[in-house]
Amino acid sequence: MALWRCDLRVSWRSQLISLGIYGAVMLLILLAPWPPGYWPAWITLLLLMLFECIRSQRRITARTGEVILLDERRLIWRGQEWQLKHPVWMISHGALLSLRREKRKGGLAQAMRSSRHRLWLASDSMSVEEWRRLRQILLNCRPPNPKEQG
Missing domain, CATH: 1.20.5 (Single alpha-helices involved in coiled-coils or other helix-helix interfaces)
Known part of the structure; x- marks a missing residue:
């Protein structure tokens, strides 16, 4: 969900x-x-x-399209599942997410694409209600476990 x-x-x-x-x-x-x-x-x-x-x-x-936050540490963006690897850097007008793509079999083309991205979610790229809800979720998010990052 x-x-x-x-x-x-x-x-x-x-x-x-x-x-x-x-x-x-x-x-x-x-x-x-x-x-x-x-x-x-x-x-x-x-x-x-x-x-x-x-x-x-x-x-x-290019930073448009559907983003789905599955839980505190995972999201779907560009049709792929990503993990939040570092604490979210947030200001009043946006949030910077450091993402790492989940390992999946996808051939050479998938392997050649970068598995890390920094996604800037600006507050004016979504509605006010969506931005408030995202801020609330991210501010209450637990920090990543160092053992999970390895």
Whole structure:
């Protein structure tokens, strides 16, 4: 039985914060006093920041879909079962979950995917009631047993 279930939406707050940070770094690169002849360096840095900004936006957009909290330490996300491996880091606008995927037979493609993820659940990616319920569950969650983490 599920303790909590939610269909996550895109977090606009996370997207705006990410855009603001990358925009500020790009502005610093543009306004920094570069010596003459260093234009390839600052163009390269600017392009790297731009591509990283796009990658960040895609990652934020990919954190959508159904999440089901089965018990205090397990959840289903992206159709796979995950375990919470570290205490949840929580602020008033979100929670960071450190996840490890359960070992399952799935062939080479399954083995090549990372078995660890950090999932940021932003409060604006769900309804107020869902966020309150999740916070209540996670704040009352017992810390992981060190023997289970091995």
